[in-house]
Amino acid sequence: xxxVTFDAVTKRYGDVTAVDRLEMAIxxxxxxxxxxPSGCGKTTALRMVAGLEELSEGDITIGNRVVNDVxxxxxxxxxxxxxxxxxxxxxxAKNVEFPLRxxxxxxxxxxxxxxxxxxxxxxDDLLDRKPAQLSGGxxxxxxxxxxxxxxxxxxxxxxxxxxxxxxxxVQTRADIVALQHRLGTxxxxxxxxxxxxxTMGNRIAVMDRGVLxxxxxxxxxxxxxANTFVAxxxxxxxxxxxxxxxxxxSVRVAGGSIELAEAVPGRDVGASPVTVGVRPxxxxxxxxxxxxxxxRLVEMLGAETHVICRLEDGAQLVVRQEAVxxxxxxxxxxxxxxxxxxxxxxxxxxxxxxxxxx
Amino acid sequence: xxxxxxxxxxxxxxxxxxxxxxxxxxxREAALAYLFILPALLIFSVFxxxxxxxxxxxxxxxNPPYPNLPSHYVGLHQAATVLSSSAFLQSLLSTVxxxxxxxxxxxxxxxxxxxxxxxxLQGIAIYRVIFSSTVVSSVAVxxxxxxxxxxxxVGLLPWLGINPTPSILQNPTWALPAVALMTxxxxxxxxxxxxxxxxxxxxxxxxxxARIDGASAWTRFxxxxxPMLSPTxxxxxxxxxxxxxxxxxxxxxxIGPSNAAGVHANVLIYYIYESLQIDNNAGQAAVLSIxxxxxxxxxxxxxxxxxxxxxxxxx
Numbered sequence: 001x002x003x004v005t006f007d008a009v010t011k012r013y014g015d016v017t018a019v020d021r022l023e024m025a026i027x028x029x030x031x032x033x034x035x036x037p038s039g040c041g042k043t044t045a046l047r048m049v050a051g052l053e054e055l056s057e058g059d060i061t062i063g064n065r066v067v068n069d070v071x072x073x074x075x076x077x078x079x080x081x082x083x084x085x086x087x088x089x090x091x092x093a094k095n096v097e098f099p100l101r102x103x104x105x106x107x108x109x110x111x112x113x114x115x116x117x118x119x120x121x122x123x124d125d126l127l128d129r130k131p132a133q134l135s136g137g138x139x140x141x142x143x144x145x146x147x148x149x150x151x152x153x154x155x156x157x158x159x160x161x162x163x164x165x166x167x168x169x170v171q172t173r174a175d176i177v178a179l180q181h182r183l184g185t186x187x188x189x190x191x192x193x194x195x196x197x198x199t200m201g202n203r204i205a206v207m208d209r210g211v212l213x214x215x216x217x218x219x220x221x222x223x224x225x226a227n228t229f230v231a232x233x234x235x236x237x238x239x240x241x242x243x244x245x246x247x248x249x250s251v252r253v254a255g256g257s258i259e260l261a262e263a264v265p266g267r268d269v270g271a272s273p274v275t276v277g278v279r280p281x282x283x284x285x286x287x288x289x290x291x292x293x294x295x296r297l298v299e300m301l302g303a304e305t306h307v308i309c310r311l312e313d314g315a316q317l318v319v320r321q322e323a324v325x326x327x328x329x330x331x332x333x334x335x336x337x338x339x340x341x342x343x344x345x346x347x348x349x350x351x352x353x354x355x356x357x358x
Numbered sequence: 359x360x361x362x363x364x365x366x367x368x369x370x371x372x373x374x375x376x377x378x379x380x381x382x383x384x385x386r387e388a389a390l391a392y393l394f395i396l397p398a399l400l401i402f403s404v405f406x407x408x409x410x411x412x413x414x415x416x417x418x419x420x421n422p423p424y425p426n427l428p429s430h431y432v433g434l435h436q437a438a439t440v441l442s443s444s445a446f447l448q449s450l451l452s453t454v455x456x457x458x459x460x461x462x463x464x465x466x467x468x469x470x471x472x473x474x475x476x477x478x479l480q481g482i483a484i485y486r487v488i489f490s491s492t493v494v495s496s497v498a499v500x501x502x503x504x505x506x507x508x509x510x511x512v513g514l515l516p517w518l519g520i521n522p523t524p525s526i527l528q529n530p531t532w533a534l535p536a537v538a539l540m541t542x543x544x545x546x547x548x549x550x551x552x553x554x555x556x557x558x559x560x561x562x563x564x565x566x567x568a569r570i571d572g573a574s575a576w577t578r579f580x581x582x583x584x585p586m587l588s589p590t591x592x593x594x595x596x597x598x599x600x601x602x603x604x605x606x607x608x609x610x611x612x613i614g615p616s617n618a619a620g621v622h623a624n625v626l627i628y629y630i631y632e633s634l635q636i637d638n639n640a641g642q643a644a645v646l647s648i649x650x651x652x653x654x655x656x657x658x659x660x661x662x663x664x665x666x667x668x669x670x671x672x673x
Contacts, residue, residue, distance in 0.1 A: 050566075050570055051569075051570070052566050052569070052570075071569075072566075072569045072570045073569060073570065073571070073572035073573070073574075075570075077570065078570065078571075079566075079567065079570050081563045081566075081567060082563075083561065083563050085561065085563040085564050085566070085567035087564060087567075087568075087582060087585075088586070089585040089586065089588075098568070098571050098573075099571035099572055102571055102572035102573050102574075102577065103572055146567075146571070150571075
């Protein structure tokens with residue numbers, strides 16, 4: 001078990017910078033989720049920890065040891081691949097045993113460990129099967145078993161649930177969290193699925209185009225996104241972002257204005273262009289609302305309804321309301337009320353202005 | 359299918375006409391298909407199917423020792439004589455030796471080259487072209503080049519101090535290995551291509567997983583790559599064996615019929631040629647051809663069964 005740190009870690013492929021000066025420390029025992037859209041550099045960052053990619057610049061340390069030039073097998077990390085990467089010609093038992101064998105562990109000890117791990121993951125009846133004879137969920141568990149059997153310092157998981165069906169994914173998600181909690185092994189978990197990230201991570205690191213955007217516990221990330229990218233990426237649907245003009249404690253937007261609970265420090269004199277963000281659940285349709293809009297689409301999801309509105313300048317505004325609330329007609333002109341406690345204000349460059357509430 | 363169509367049709371229109379039109383459409387399609395394969399079928403019939411069948415008849419007739427006399431029916435007697443003759447056994451032995459020299463060496467070198475070229479390096483494509491280029495070289499040209507290299511007077515080998523007496527290609531010990539060497543060289547391109555294709559089908563993440571699991575390059579090769587390649591290797595063995603069985607040009611050019619060492623390099627396919635062209639013994643040639651056919655066929659059948667079993671590798 002160990003702390004993992006990224007110190008100005010950069011990876012370039014020719015002219016493309018896949019990871020740009022990544023700075024991050026993952027304390028011992030934490031489950032950190034690397035979250036971002038495809039191509040954001042999260043998998044590259046993970047592979048650099050594993051030793052499958054070389055660093056262009058910077059240092060990665062595992063347990064106070066700089067591992068830049070350390071061979072993968074010497075790093076004492078275990079990885080679960082998206083494809084599971086099970087050895088198809090070996091039985092489940094041999095697959096799980098493989099890393100132990102490479103470490104020269106004696107046979108009796110190997111068998112004991114394999115059986116132990118197989119019991120933990122409910123694989124004891126499958127030990128003699130080949131991977132091709134297993135279901136997706138079973139393969140996934142074999143991949144996990146192969147990772148934990150060695151008791152490594154760090155687990156690396158590269159979208160391990162993306163090949164499972166939805167039900168199994170929810171179940172396995174919880175299993176992995178419980179397992180990680182019990183073993184207390186530092187874990188870096190890569191995913192593009194924000195629900196996975198929110199439900200699994202002690203902290204989430206959001207990346208975009210190779211650049212780390214924010215690292216924070218899930219709720220903080222949701223409540224106080226550092227910039228418009230994080231704000232829009234998290235949440236389903238994401239945060240509504242409107243261009244506006246900040247003037248004192250209100251932001252003028254197309255079709256009305258949004259009141260803030262308090263002024264933004266340093267921006268309290270004169271008007272300045274900002275992006276204002278409000279999550280769909282902090283909006284409601286109300287005749288006394290401050291923003292005028294037209295209803296374009298109503299999506300019913302059972303427990304809740306998404307009302308997709310358009311402002312007069314064409315910007316889109318999603319209002320989330322309980323299913324029991326009366327639904328507006330398509331094309332209706334409505335007014336939208338905003339909870340002033342829950343308004344986020346971002347500067348023209350997209351970064352959060354300190355003092356935005358929540 | 360038919361049931362569904364007639365059931366569905368029953369509600370809207372009488373079933374019978376619909377049924378018939380479907381059947382006649384199928385017939386028309388089949389006729390068209392046969393029309394398309396007709397040219398190939400004709401050519402194959404004349405040059406492959408007819409000679410193939412005729413060969414079985416030939417094997418039952420014995421040619422007289424003098425030309426222009428009629429051959430006569432002897433049944434399986436001729437096959438028994440030929441197959442128990444020392445010349446045939448010697449030929450079979452030479453063939454097996456030849457295959458053993460060519461196939462493992464050719465496959466191993468092909469695999470080695472494929473592994474060497476299986477990496478992301480700038481300019482590696484040039485090496486891939488070079489390594490696979492022997493596929494397009496002609497046997498005659500290759501044989502002439504190797505013949506020159508082994509020439510006792512002007513060749514490369516004598517220049518290197520390797521010059522046994524009698525000279526390599528006349529030498530009972532070295533004639534067959536010399537031809538095998540050239541055949542390995544020529545087989546290398548095909549072997550390289552087969553092995554490269556096989557390597558490409560080994561998923562990278564398996565090898566990466568093995569790396570993280572602590573396997574050395576050596577272990578990764580023997581414990582992951584080679585087992586994953588086993589269908590490819592087996593395919594290579596079969597293709598290589600058939601290739602070696604059918605190596606004719608290089609033997610004709612490098613050794614030839616009037617060579618003292620010929621009897622040691624008289625592999626089956628060359629023996630067939632000699633029986634027919636030199637000895638004018640069509641019956642014997644036919645028997646030998648059938649032997650070669652049976653060997654090749656069994657190899658192919660074994661391969662098909664084996665590959666079918668390996669389908670479980672699909673993930």
